Amino acid sequence: MKRILIMMMVAMTTVSSKQLSKRATEERKVVIVGAGIAGIAAAKTLHENGVEDFVILEGSDRIGGRMRQVEFGGVKVELGANWVQGLRNNPIWELAQKYNISGKISDYDDVIIRNKTGNDVTDQAEEAWERLETAQEYLETWREQIREDKLPDVSLRVALKLGGWQPKTPLEKVVEYFDYEFEYADATEVTSLNNTGMNNEDFDEEEYFVTDQRGFGHIVDSLADEFLSPNEARRRLQLNKVVKTVNRTDTGVTFTTTDGSTYRGEYGLMTVSIGVLESDVIDFTPDLPAWKVEEIYQFRMGLYCKIFLKFPYKFWNDNEYILYAGSVWPRYAIWQNLEVPGIFPNGTNILLVTAIASEVPRIELQSDETTQQEVMAVLRNMYGNNIPEPESILVPRWLTNPLFFGAYSNWPVHVNTRDFEKLSAPVGRLYFGGEATHPRYNGYVQGGYLSGIDQANAILNCLQKGICKSYQSAVNQGTSAAPVFVVLLLPMTAAMFLVRG
Structure with a gap:
């Protein structure tokens, strides 16, 4: 009798363990990692094409990714993405109009330049602007030939140098800094000529600085509302789920989060930043193939830190942009007056200074008090010692945030469209999206949005039509050759099974 009882207990325990295991692992058609604009666009695309069985795993307590707004100085400011960049045929501009996102078209000609003794040297910069424009014409011709x-x-x-431009003075350097580092969040020495200009070519050069008090991320919220009803949000969107491991097989992908939850999808989509992929905070089993790792580590994360300062009163110029020509190594060089008409009301008294590239690691690792001292030293050079201390300071930290490890991707020299194809190519049933993977608009919000749609459509083609992309590395005597992309046609019966399952 005792033996029978023990066997019954073992059987009950086994059943209980199986039930617990079943409850612990959620089974879905598609698991999406990341609820930024790429992940939300992908989920919406799946929904619109009849695939409802998906879940989005988001590491933070909100959606939006690097579109994030916080309250500061009596208004709400954008810590990350702030501009709609390009207003003609840009899908993000279309969404901004659809959702009535308020803001102001940036006036980059409304600039004053002050040197380290506080003198207005804007007129002296005219000759430098003209020489830089001449070099840019040469640069554009070279880019076409590339x-x-x-x-x-x-x-x-290299292109600017051969075009006759080499900054040697603080004034020349800040002029270049305003045109290039401010855009690409990286040094001109490492930024690809081939990468520049695509956004302007496809859309236009106008940029819309978002001031909407609902946030730039209201676009993401609105997109999500179209397929995430309140009753479905909990099932389809899981917040505070930081993915720790990704285990892929021939039949699916299993994701384990730091809280021990597991989610298995027949297909998986990673929309995390290139900084996260390069950091090894996610363990892939088996390891990602060499061709994928090669591409991941070719790319760079740009470093961009928007520092907001709230003052008791306004003491700076009325221009929209204030540039500081302090040295040939710019430091706290680009300032924005957030009280120009169309941004924030008079009396808000907020200045924004942007730190870029090599400035950022130091700033993020030091205290806000130290940063404030450095910033005030620059402002006192420009406006004298009698200016007030700020009432508060806000220093975002994208580089040291383990969910991002940087601001946005930058395309380094020699990376071509084939490399982008490899970066976004699936590894089995694991797909890759996000702004870094878009071949024309990497680094831009529209790049993230369009990549999410593209990858969702690739999954749909495989899931519903049996048309599945695959990458095969061609190797010749141990040397990597050109990549070969193969379209696999699954039997229609298998495709039907996948749809019904």
């Missing part, structure tokens, strides 16, 4: 495969890619620095 894209026609007539010349190899080079850095912006």
